[in-house]
Amino acid sequence: MAATSGPRTDLHDGLDLDVAIVGGGVGGLYSGYRLTTGDYSSGGRPQDVHIFESGDRVGGRLYSVSLPGMGDVTGELGGMRYMTSQAIATALIQDV
Numbered sequence: 001m002a003a004t005s006g007p008r009t010d011l012h013d014g015l016d017l018d019v020a021i022v023g024g025g026v027g028g029l030y031s032g033y034r035l036t037t038g039d040y041s042s043g044g045r046p047q048d049v050h051i052f053e054s055g056d057r058v059g060g061r062l063y064s065v066s067l068p069g070m071g072d073v074t075g076e077l078g079g080m081r082y083m084t085s086q087a088i089a090t091a092l093i094q095d096v
Helices: 026-037 087-095
Strands: 019-022 049-052 064-066 074-076
Touching: 019 026, 026 049
Parallel strands: 019 049
Antiparallel strands: 064 074
16 A cells, blocks of 8 residues: 555546545555555455545544644544554554
């Protein structure tokens, strides 16, 4: 899954894709990750998976920022919250 920086303006009609994901929030990004890294022993892996996001950043409601004057402290300003007891979410954030 190739990522680009900034909005793409070179897209054109007739783009040939296997999978188009609309929305670069947590769900869209995770879906793209799983589609490109999943176990496809019983079938073929999709070759062209693209994530389309209309905003100027990915992450959706997840919005972590470094807090000014607080060293290495990161604050969560978005609406997405998770608890470390949520094992899958915690593993994805730490490992991926």
